[in-house]
Amino acid sequence: MKKEEIITLLNQDLEGEHGAIIQYLTHAYAMGEGEMACEIEALAREEMRHFDWLSETIVELGGTPSLKRGEMRMGGESVSDWMKNNVLLEEDGIALYREHIKVIDNPKIKRLLQRILSDEESHHGDFQHFVEKAQKESAKDIRGARRDRITDILNWGIEHEYTVILQYLFHSYMTRDKNVRREMEDQAINEMQHLGWLAEEMVDGGGSPRIEHIEVDQSTKTADMLQTDIKIEQEVAAEYDRAAKEITDPGLKKLLIRIRDHEVYHIEVFSDLLKKKK
Numbered sequence: 001m002k003k004e005e006i007i008t009l010l011n012q013d014l015e016g017e018h019g020a021i022i023q024y025l026t027h028a029y030a031m032g033e034g035e036m037a038c039e040i041e042a043l044a045r046e047e048m049r050h051f052d053w054l055s056e057t058i059v060e061l062g063g064t065p066s067l068k069r070g071e072m073r074m075g076g077e078s079v080s081d082w083m084k085n086n087v088l089l090e091e092d093g094i095a096l097y098r099e100h101i102k103v104i105d106n107p108k109i110k111r112l113l114q115r116i117l118s119d120e121e122s123h124h125g126d127f128q129h130f131v132e133k134a135q136k137e138s139a140k141d142i143r144g145a146r147r148d149r150i151t152d153i154l155n156w157g158i159e160h161e162y163t164v165i166l167q168y169l170f171h172s173y174m175t176r177d178k179n180v181r182r183e184m185e186d187q188a189i190n191e192m193q194h195l196g197w198l199a200e201e202m203v204d205g206g207g208s209p210r211i212e213h214i215e216v217d218q219s220t221k222t223a224d225m226l227q228t229d230i231k232i233e234q235e236v237a238a239e240y241d242r243a244a245k246e247i248t249d250p251g252l253k254k255l256l257i258r259i260r261d262h263e264v265y266h267i268e269v270f271s272d273l274l275k276k277k278k
């Protein structure tokens, strides 16, 4: 099988992982703090590892990881319906991995897909179990319909964080500079924390997070990446600062200031790396 064909198949898998991550996180946030929500978040984290492995393999083959998000199964009236959708999404993934394992002849990649497949089979069982558990515990969607200036700010933050998570991951996969790679990955993980904090704040405050992103920079030259990333961090640090001044709720104010301080740190880290490139 040609490299290009393998890359196409792995990108399909990657898009599936992306969809699964967002589907499961949306559920976990909407359920609040219970044990099941934590377990679902842990499964989303396993999908993130798959996302990472697949992206790295695609780059090793000379390809570019796709940032498209695969089909999600987002309907459902109750948590137990959501868990049924997650069972179905895992079935979609399992079928695709089985097919790809059959047709890909590279032993190392076959082995990786086998490894991922065994996780998906285990997730499938977990979600089947959650269908019943959700019924028994009458687990609820605790999101509310609140829409005001605060929910606008939180949704703006979530949109930004989701965008830079993808952007820094993409940059970490594409750069050839080891230090940049490490920092990009580290800051992407930090942005995941921000996204989680903002989404939880939204649900606790009676709102409903909207997990969508805007355009992701796909520069492939390290200096271009860093320049773009510094610019976006400067803009959002200023915006978080402005929002923190506007908000009177002390808890939310503190959260926005904490995130702003992280973004300022990102500006400094990226600026140092850029200096070394010049």
Ligand SMILES: [Fe+2]
Residues within 6 Å of the ligand: 017, 020, 046, 047, 050, 116, 119, 120
């Ligand atoms: Fe996965």
Ligand SMILES: [Fe+2]
Residues within 6 Å of the ligand: 161, 190, 191, 194, 259, 262, 263
């Ligand atoms: Fe952030």
Ligand SMILES: [Fe+2]
Residues within 6 Å of the ligand: 164, 191, 233, 262, 263, 266
């Ligand atoms: Fe940042």
